[in-house]
Amino acid sequence: MKYNIFYNADFVASDYAFDTTRKSGELAASLRDGGEAKVVDPGLFTERAKAIIDRVHDPEYVKAVITGTPSHLAESQGFAWDPKVPTMAIAHSTGLVAAVADVLTSTNRVAGSLSSGLHHARAGRGSGFCTFNGLVVAATDALDRGAERVLVLDFDAHCGGGTRSMTAPDKVVQIDVATSAFDSWTPASADALFMAGVDNYIDTIIEALELADGAGNFDLVLYNAGMDPANSGVSSADLELREHMVAEWAAKRDQRLVYALAGGYTGGGIEMDDLVALHRLTVDAFCA
Numbered sequence: 001m002k003y004n005i006f007y008n009a010d011f012v013a014s015d016y017a018f019d020t021t022r023k024s025g026e027l028a029a030s031l032r033d034g035g036e037a038k039v040v041d042p043g044l045f046t047e048r049a050k051a052i053i054d055r056v057h058d059p060e061y062v063k064a065v066i067t068g069t070p071s072h073l074a075e076s077q078g079f080a081w082d083p084k085v086p087t088m089a090i091a092h093s094t095g096l097v098a099a100v101a102d103v104l105t106s107t108n109r110v111a112g113s114l115s116s117g118l119h120h121a122r123a124g125r126g127s128g129f130c131t132f133n134g135l136v137v138a139a140t141d142a143l144d145r146g147a148e149r150v151l152v153l154d155f156d157a158h159c160g161g162g163t164r165s166m167t168a169p170d171k172v173v174q175i176d177v178a179t180s181a182f183d184s185w186t187p188a189s190a191d192a193l194f195m196a197g198v199d200n201y202i203d204t205i206i207e208a209l210e211l212a213d214g215a216g217n218f219d220l221v222l223y224n225a226g227m228d229p230a231n232s233g234v235s236s237a238d239l240e241l242r243e244h245m246v247a248e249w250a251a252k253r254d255q256r257l258v259y260a261l262a263g264g265y266t267g268g269g270i271e272m273d274d275l276v277a278l279h280r281l282t283v284d285a286f287c288a
């Protein structure tokens with residue numbers, strides 16, 4: 001299946017260089033070699049994304065990210081502020097807003113955004129390399145567009161406490177499979193939070209998808225496709241299987257779905273090329 005993947009150079013605009021601010025550029029470059037997925041500039045949606053960021057985040061925090069002061073707020077996500085940090089942070093939300101528009105206003109069922117640094121951000125501060133919570137921005141945009149119920153399927157290694165803290169559980173259900181307790185949260189309504197290990201990772205994904213299947217209809221699934229379980233020892237073969245399971249689950253339901261890259265880090269024997277190959281597993285699984 002051919003689908004759109006949203007990315008532009010603003011995604012990597014910040015001077016501060018590390019995986020969350022750089023890997024999407026490497027991945028986009030790898031996609032320009034051809035293949036099924038098409039890289040699309042989400043720039044036209046920047047103002048729409050900014051307006052939603054202003055609604056879901058506290059004004060003092062947004063101002064701090066834009067201006068750089070006070071630094072305890074501007075740098076609360078964990079990296080040094082520079083004037084391009086707001087450009088970068090807004091762009092990651094913009095990619096998701098463009099992807100939501102793509103699947104909710106056309107016949108396209110799947111779209112991706114090469115966004116990362118999302119689910120730990122709170123209304124009033126950043127956390128865990130996440131500046132603005134693009135999942136919350138995307139869910140809010142979907143509800144604005146008439147969606148009644150959104151599922152956040154969060155398979156990043158860490159828990160999505162930021163997302164849960166900023167959304168209403170009756171409208172935004174969260175099913176989360178984590179391998180680290182960082183940012184754990186308390187499930188409400190149809191939510192679930194699973195802690196998985198290396199040995200039961202795929203079994204836990206199966207359980208989570210079965211639960212999601214029985215949780216009713218969703219107008220949109222936001223899939224936070226973190227590859228950082230690899231940093232906890234989950235194999236790339238298991239992560240490849242996970243991505244095929246999610247893509248097949250969504251196809252079987254004829255489910256509209258938008259994915260974000262989310263976490264995934266170099267180190268411990270994982271080089272940038274390996275990290276890009278891991279995130280390509282997500283891109284490629286939805287092309288199948």
Ligand SMILES: [Zn+2]
Nearest residue numbers: 156157158263
């Ligand atoms: Zn993570």
